[in-house]
Amino acid sequence: MRQQDLQYALDWIAIQQLAAEYGQAIDHGKDTDDWSRWSNVFTPEVTADYSRFMGSGIVTLKREQMQDVGRTALKAFKRVQHATATSVTIQFQSDTQAEVMAYAEVAHYFPLGGVPQEWTIIARYTFSVEKTAEGWRIRKVLLDPIHYRGNMLGLEFVQGKQLV
Secondary structure (H helix, E strand, C coil): CCCCCHHHHHHHHHHHHHHHHHHHHHHHHHHHCCCHHHHCCEEEEEEEECHHHHCCCCEEEEHHHHHHHHHHHCCCCCEEEEEECCCCEEEECCCCEEEEEEEEEEEEEEEECCEEEEEEEEEEEEEEEEEECCEEEEEEEEEEEEEEEECCHHHHHHCCCCCC
16 A cells, blocks of 8 residues: 555556546647547556447557557547546555556547537546656556447447548
């Protein structure tokens, strides 16, 4: 058990901010096509498990490669909005490693025949994070879908379907 002192509180706040930044940086990447902010939340090498969501396998990538993951997964959408819950749980494994669980509601917007559509996923993110020279960063991410609502074509888009 880690001593709960000032450094513990500062680390807890930094990790809480990292969990929120994960989603906000995705939104920024989609809005601007500058994904560097999102790749910055990761350690130089990251394991990404989106298998429960996208049907893909678990991959280990360089953080710069995560930019392509985000860009490709969201290309069909006009906008996305991550709302990460403030009830993030953090279990410190040591002074430099922790397991994090955060819930998010992510809305995806897209037009279909000129009619605005929305598809939303309620998900639990589990992050393995480590403290680096750059600060706290995500070493491993698991996205676990809990519920979907709206136009389910959105899920098919994330999984690679394209409209002709």
